[in-house]
Amino acid sequence: MSYRIGFLGPKATFTHLAVSKFFHEQIEQIPYATIPACMDAVAAGDVDFSIVPLENAIEGSVNLTVDYLVHEQPLHIVGEMVVPINQHFMVHPDRVSSWQQVDKIVSHSHAIAQCHRYLHNEFPQAEHSYAASTGAAAQFVSKHPEENAGVIANEMAAEVYGLSIVKKDIHDYHYNHTLFAILHPSMSEKPPVLPGYEGKDKTTIMVTLPSNQSGTLHQVLSAFAWRKLNMSKIESRPMKTGLGNYFFLIDLEHAMDSVLIPGAVNELEALGCGVKILGSYKAFYA
Numbered sequence: 001m002s003y004r005i006g007f008l009g010p011k012a013t014f015t016h017l018a019v020s021k022f023f024h025e026q027i028e029q030i031p032y033a034t035i036p037a038c039m040d041a042v043a044a045g046d047v048d049f050s051i052v053p054l055e056n057a058i059e060g061s062v063n064l065t066v067d068y069l070v071h072e073q074p075l076h077i078v079g080e081m082v083v084p085i086n087q088h089f090m091v092h093p094d095r096v097s098s099w100q101q102v103d104k105i106v107s108h109s110h111a112i113a114q115c116h117r118y119l120h121n122e123f124p125q126a127e128h129s130y131a132a133s134t135g136a137a138a139q140f141v142s143k144h145p146e147e148n149a150g151v152i153a154n155e156m157a158a159e160v161y162g163l164s165i166v167k168k169d170i171h172d173y174h175y176n177h178t179l180f181a182i183l184h185p186s187m188s189e190k191p192p193v194l195p196g197y198e199g200k201d202k203t204t205i206m207v208t209l210p211s212n213q214s215g216t217l218h219q220v221l222s223a224f225a226w227r228k229l230n231m232s233k234i235e236s237r238p239m240k241t242g243l244g245n246y247f248f249l250i251d252l253e254h255a256m257d258s259v260l261i262p263g264a265v266n267e268l269e270a271l272g273c274g275v276k277i278l279g280s281y282k283a284f285y286a
Ligand SMILES: O=C(O)C(=O)Cc1ccccc1
Pocket: 008, 012, 013, 014, 015, 016, 053, 056, 085, 108, 110, 111, 132, 133, 134, 135, 178
């Protein structure tokens, strides 16, 4: 069977690079202009899986992905791909000789954030302009030579959109990895990742706390701790129902089982928490 994989496009985004690395070249790759469009496409069955950025080692979570997943489009995470990210500075070929005079930097918000120190030091006056992806930024500048703009994107984007790389590796921290989520409506679906990637077990759980009850977060953490369920991340995001209302996203370094995780979930529910398993899956490393 030939799979259809949706991803945050256009061509040559970092998400596209991740898809090309982890999936067979014969799969059909379908770019979408935004993260919500990718997620809607897999929910509607237009593609078999969708790939979107979820978290970066420097900038943290991609809030648009987390929030759309939790509030708008209840999909499951069925896999994760972790990829090193190298950010390069590029300009339209007509502007190579004056690249240090650009007055605008165009890219995805996470790419700009990953290069903040470099931009602050080298282009303190330049305006930052945010695009839906690094690929979209590269495509825009390639079509607009009249813009005195620089783009932050990857090598493939420079090639595909005919831009000239004038400074390589401008990300502020050497360890700049991004984690891409593989999404599907059903939790048990397995993505057709290439053989050879073993993957590490992971389960992601969303927890809401009962209101006005002191000590509940401590009890939540205890439910995982005494079962020796290793927690690799806890993050809070707004419920969007009022100031001070948050939900928690918890990552466990364990696969779903029939005893420990269900036991913890029952305990949390008995405390009055809302619990939803967003996925139990393999995290694959490039
Ligand atoms: O914009 C892209 O190319 C993406 O795929 C999102 C992203 C942006 C910055 C680093 C990693 C992924």
